[in-house]
Amino acid sequence: MINAVDHIGIAVMDLEASMGLYKTIFAVAEFHREKVEEQGVDIASFSLNGVRIELTAPLHDSSPIATFIAKRGEGIHHIAFHTDAIGDDLQRLHSSNVRLINTEPQNGAHDMLIAFLHPKSTGGVLMELCSEK
Secondary structure, X not given: OEEEEEEEEEEOOOHHHHHHHHHHHHOOOOOEEEEEHHHOEEEEEEEEXXXXXXXXXXXXXXXXXXXXXXXXXXXXXXXXXXXXXXXXXXXXXXXXXXXXXXXXXXXXXXXXEEEEEOHHHOOOOOEEEEEEO
């Protein structure tokens, strides 16, 4: 079941510059850094009172993040919710006619399984489900 906000994904072009900005704003001492080749992203994240803020930069021009930034510019990309049963939630949502971008979980950052819900079914908000592997 979906049970918590996991992170807020923010699309950025220049990860190093964005890290500097967020370090200044939130006094971040250390970022978690990770490349997720499967998703075409380079991330830097930090925790803010239990919710991760995930700065997400494209690894290449065909990355979904690159496409997003080209269309909409930098900014909030998605809100991710933690679930302890990602497969069950995907089936439940599909049965409820919620449009899914990913019908099966994929590998994501922080050794998590992830799946996205289409914003046309979620009031214009790109939502991600996250679950431990």
